[in-house]
Every structure is written in C-alpha cells, then in structure tokens.
Amino acid sequence: QQPVQSPQAVILREGEDAVINCSSSKALYSVHWYRQKHGEAPVFLMILLKGGEQKGHEKISASFNEKKQQSSLYLTASQLSYSGTYFCGTGLNTGTASKLTFGTGTRLQVTL
Amino acid sequence: NAGVTQTPKFQVLKTGQSMTLQCAQDMNHNSMYWYRQDPGMGLRLIYYSASEGTTDKGEVPNGYNVSRLNKREFSLRLESAAPSQTSVYFCASSGRWVSTDTQYFGPGTRLTVL
Numbered sequence: 001q002q003p004v005q006s007p008q009a010v011i012l013r014e015g016e017d018a019v020i021n022c023s024s025s026k027a028l029y030s031v032h033w034y035r036q037k038h039g040e041a042p043v044f045l046m047i048l049l050k051g052g053e054q055k056g057h058e059k060i061s062a063s064f065n066e067k068k069q070q071s072s073l074y075l076t077a078s079q080l081s082y083s084g085t086y087f088c089g090t091g092l093n094t095g096t097a098s099k100l101t102f103g104t105g106t107r108l109q110v111t112l
Numbered sequence: 113n114a115g116v117t118q119t120p121k122f123q124v125l126k127t128g129q130s131m132t133l134q135c136a137q138d139m140n141h142n143s144m145y146w147y148r149q150d151p152g153m154g155l156r157l158i159y160y161s162a163s164e165g166t167t168d169k170g171e172v173p174n175g176y177n178v179s180r181l182n183k184r185e186f187s188l189r190l191e192s193a194a195p196s197q198t199s200v201y202f203c204a205s206s207g208r209w210v211s212t213d214t215q216y217f218g219p220g221t222r223l224t225v226l
Contacts, residue, residue: 049212100210
C-alpha cells in the first residue's frame with residue numbers, strides 16, 4: 001500500500017516555507033525523499049533511518065517519527081529551483097528490504 | 113561514469129506489438145528496478161532484481177517480463193502492448209539494501225501505445 005503524502009500541491013512565494021508530509025500504515029525502517037522536475041528523472045534528497053541516522057543534502061531538513069510511521073520534509077526560505085514534485089519512498093521495518101514503495105507525490109510551485 | 117542509462121528515450125507502439133526496454137548501470141550496484149509513472153499515481157514498481165540472477169514482482173507486474181542479463185543490465189519486455197501500458201518507464205539501481213542506500217534513476221522512456 002502506497003504511503004500517503006500531504007498536501008497534494010502547494011504554491012509558495014520565493015522565501016516562504018513549506019512542510020510536506022508522508023504517512024504509512026506499516027512499520028518503517030526508512031523514509032527516502034526525492035524531487036522530480038518536469039520531464040526529468042527523480043533525484044535523491046535524503047534518507048531517514050530508524051534510530052535517527054540521516055543521509056542527504058545538508059540544506060534539506062526532515063524528520064522521521066518511527067512510532068507514528070510518519071516523515072516530514074521541511075523546505076525553508078524556498079527558491080525558484082525548489083519547484084517540482086516531491087516523492088517519499090518507504091522501506092519496511094527491516095534493514096534488508098529490497099524495495100521501496102513511493103507515495104503519489106506533492107507538487108510544489110515557487111513563484112516570484 | 114554515466115550512472116543509469118535507458119534506451120530508447122521515446123517509443124510509439126501499436127496495440128499488440130512487442131518491445132524491450134533496455135537499462136544499464138555502471139555503479140556496480142546489486143539491485144535494479146523498473147517503475148512506471150502515470151499522472152497522479154507516483155512511481156509504481158513493476159519488477160525488481162535484488163541481485164544478479166534473481167527477479168521479483170512489484171506492485172504492477174501484469175503484462176511485463178524482465179531479464180537480469182548480468183550485474184549491469186536489466187531489461188523490461190512488453191510481449192503484447194496495450195494502451196493501458198502508455199506511461200513513462202524509469203529504471204533505477206541501488207546498493208544491496210535499498211532501505212539504507214540511495215536509489216539512482218535513469219532518464220526514463222516515454223512509451224505511447226496506440
């Protein structure tokens with residue numbers, strides 16, 4: 001079952017902040033965040049692991065609540081380049097999972 | 113270092129025709145994946161290969177077959193294309209355990225079935 005992302009879409013003015021949420025009904029080991037620009041492939045942003053470890057871009061911040069099976073991606077002081085569709089991908093409650101399940105995406109548009 | 117490459121970039125098929133989408137990675141990754149992306153549906157896993165010599169079904173495998181030719185290459189075959197298979201197809205690769213490893217995507221193949 002796909003994780004649920006919210007909101008489905010958001011429009012920001014440059015400099016504003018946004019939070020994108022990802023929620024799963026299953027126990028998770030990891031949450032991955034990707035950004036996809038129109039007509040391009042998804043690009044890796046961050047991995048959050050059970051236990052608190054994070055890997056990813058220093059300018060991106062996110063949280064992972066293991067008990068609630070939820071993750072949030074925080075976009076602060078947004079720039080035009082942040083526009084795109086954001087996907088979360090979830091890995092189940094084992095460190096040896098071989099696949100991710102992706103949400104349906106959150107479309108972010110940053111305007112002047 | 114090209115990363116993940118896919119061929120072709122675009123393809124138009126008629127209903128009932130067959131074709132194979134090719135994918136190769138040069139990062140020495142164990143795991144490879146095929147996804148399809150449809151508007152509003154996100155990325156849905158078709159098949160994956162956790163290591164050379166193994167393949168497993170994902171969420172939407174019907175109408176597709178795969179071959180892990182070697183560690184570098186993973187192909188996706190449509191035996192008898194249907195309009196419902198019109199989509200953008202992405203190949204991806206990662207280290208052995210995708211829970212903890214970055215997944216790298218190819219540029220995609222845009223397939224239209226008439």
